Amino acid sequence: MALSGLDIFKLLPKTNCGDCGVPTCMAFAMKLAQKQAELSQCPHASEEATATLGAASEPPIRLVKLGGTDPLEIGNETVMFRHEKTFFNQPGIGVELRTSRDADHILTVIKEIEAYSVERVGEELKADFFLITHDSDKAEDFTNTIELAKTNSSKKLILDCSDPAALRAGLELIKDVRPAILLQNEVVDDDIDLAKAFSASLILTGDSLDALAGQAEKAREAGANDLILRIDTGNLGSELQDNTIMRRSAVHNNYKPFGFPLFTYVNAEDGFDAVARASLLLCKYDSIIVLPSFDKAMLYTLFTLRQNIYTDPQKPIQVDARIYPIGEPTPESPVFVTTNFSLTYFIVSGEIENSGISAHLVVAEAEGQSVLTAWAAGKFVGETVAKFFKDAKVEDEIKTRKVIIPGFVAQIQGDLEDGLPGWEVIVGPQEASDIPSFVKNVELT
C-alpha cells in the first residue's frame, strides 16, 4: 500500500530542521512519496515512522530467493490478473528425486536434467530445481543424494526430510546455496532455527487456509521471513480457489501471513494429468511447481506456458530481426517479409511451413509491432523495409528478386520497389492462414 506525501508528512517531526538536505519536512515527505529519498536521511524520524514506512514499501508478496549464485527469484507479485500490469517473477519448475531409488538411477536422472535445455523465442529454458524427497529408511541415502545433486548439477535444492538429524546433516553439505526446506508437518521452533542457521527458506504445508495462516504467523513471529506456502487438499478446484484467496488477501488486503509465494507438488495419475494440473496452477498463482518425473515434452510444454503467461502484456515480444530459413531453402527459393513481432513471426512461419514449400522469411526490424501497427507508426514502410534488406545483406544471400509482402500493407508496394531496384514486390494475402492457398496460385520466384 503506497502512502501519499501527506500521510508521510504526518509521521515526520515537523521541525523543518533541514538535516535531511531538504528545507522542510513537507518537501522531504514529497520526495519520499516519489521514492526520490530514503527515510534514513532524516536523523530524527521516530520508530513508528520507520515501521509504518517500512511496511508500506514492502511488496504485498515477499520476494523469496532460492540458490546462492544466480538465484531463482519468486514472489514480489502485485496483481491478480496479468492484464492489470504483469506477472513479474516466473515460477520455478523442477523435478522430484526420491532417495529410495538406487544411486545409479538418481545420478542418471540428475545428469539428464542438468544437460536438458531448450530454446524458445531467444530464451534458454531449463529446469530450476530438484526436490529431494527422503523416502528411504537410511539417512545416508539422503545425504548421498544431496551430494550427487550438488556435485553434478547447478540446480537449486528443496529438501523434504522428516528425520531431523538427516536433514541437518544434509544441510551441512550445502551451506552456501540457500536451499528450501519442505515441511510436511506443522512448523516447530527447531525448523525455524534450522532455516535461520542455513539461510534456508521454509515451505509451510497446511490442509486448510486457517491452518496455513496460523503456521505463517508463527514462523513470522519467530523471525522467519523467507516463507513459501503450500495448501494441500488433494483437489485441483480447492487448490485453485485457495491460491486465489491467498493471493487476493495479500494483494488487496495486505494480509501478511499470505504475503508469500505459493508451492505445489503435482500429484498426478499420468503425464497428461500432470500437464493439466501444472498448467492450471501455473496460471493461477503457484510459484514453485514440482513435477514427479522428468519428461522432456512436459517440461517444454510448461516452459512455454510459463513464458507466455509471464510475458509483460504492455510490451510486444520480439524475435530477432533477420532472415529465417523455412524448410530447406536454396538461394532461388521464394522470399516473404514480415515484422519482428513474435506472434506475427510464429504465425507466418507456421503457415509457410504448412504450405509445404521452402522459403526465406525476412523478419524486418519493426520494434516488435504487428504488421498494421508497425505500418501505421511508419516502422514497416517501403523505406524501412528496403533499408533492412540492405542492412541484412539479403541480396548477398538470396538470388530471388521477388518479395511477398503482407496483404494489409499493399500500400508499400510502390515505395518498396523504388527502394529495392531490380526487385518485384508481390502483394500476399492479408491473413497468414491464406498463405498455403496463395503459394499454390501465384508465381513466387
Next chain:
Amino acid sequence: MAFEIPKQTNAGKIIEVTIGATGEAGGTRANTVTIGGSTSLPFHFFEGDHPHRPVVAMEVFDKVPPKYPDSLTDRFRDVIETPGDMAKKCVEEFGAELISVSLEGTHPEKGDRTAAEAADTVRAVLESVSVPVIITGHSHFEKINEVMKKVCEAAAGENCLINYVETDNYKTIAAACMAYGHTVVAQSPIDVNLAKQLNILLSDMEFPRERIVMDPLTSTLGYGIEYTYSIMERIRNDGLAGDEMLALPMLVNPGSESMRVKEARAPEKDYPEWGAPDLRGAYWEISTAMSLLAAGADLLVMHHPEALRVVRKSIIEMCESKERV
C-alpha cells in the same frame, strides 16, 4: 488478526445458453447441454454459483485436414473418413459431450465440397450420435453462407451450435439460425470491444442473447495464448461486473489450434529436446485447454482423445470442490 476470506460479489451473471433440442423441443437429441449461469470467476465456488460445468466437444471432419497429426490418424484410422462413425467413437469411447462437425472441406481451396454434401455430412452425424452438435465453418464468406443456409435447414429444430459468424459476415448465417432454431457462435479477433460490438450487432437484428456463445479466437500455447487468455479474463470480469453484452459463455478451440502448430507434429529427430511427438501433441492441447479454462472457457472443442479425457476429468474434479466450501 483472524483470517477472513475476501469475497467478491458480482452484479452480473453469465447468460445460460442451451445447445441441442430433445424430441419435446422439436429435435432428436437424447439430451441438451447448458453452459453459463456463473456468478463468479471460473471455479470460484466460494463466492458464487456455477450451475453448469464447462463441457468438452470433439471434432470430426467432412474432409481430413491435410496436417492432421499421425498420432491422431492412428487412433481414428478406421473411422476418420466417415464423420458419423468417428462421431460415435468420440462419444462412446472417448466421452465427448458434444460433437463438432468441421465443414472445412467446403472451402473452395480445400476441397470445394457442395452445400448439399455438407448437409448430408451433418445429417449423418446427427443420426449416428444423440449428443448436441456444433457445426463449424471457415472464413470464405460467400461459400460458407451458402453452406450454412443449407445445413441450418437440413438440421432444422436440432438447435445446433452454428460456428461461426464474425463482424464482416454475420447477417446471412444469423438469419438462418433464427429461421431454423439454432444457436450461434460470435467470433471476434482477440479484442474486448470487437466482441462486444458483434454481440450488439446481433442484438440489433433481434437475435436472442441466450442463443449466443462467444469465441474470443483461440491462439494456442506458444503462439499467442497469452492474448486469448487475457482477453477472456477481461471479458469474463466485465461480464460479471454487469456488462450484459459480454456476459455470455465462451467457446475455445484448443484442438484445431494445437494440431496446426509444429510442436504437435514435428518428428523427434528434428527437435530431440521437445520430447516424444505423441505426448507433445496431447500436452500442447491439454495445456492450452487448462489455461483457457482458468480464463473462463465454457465449451472446449478438442481433438486428442487423451486431452479430452484428462480435461473433462479435471473439470469434474474441480466441480467436486463445490462440496468443500
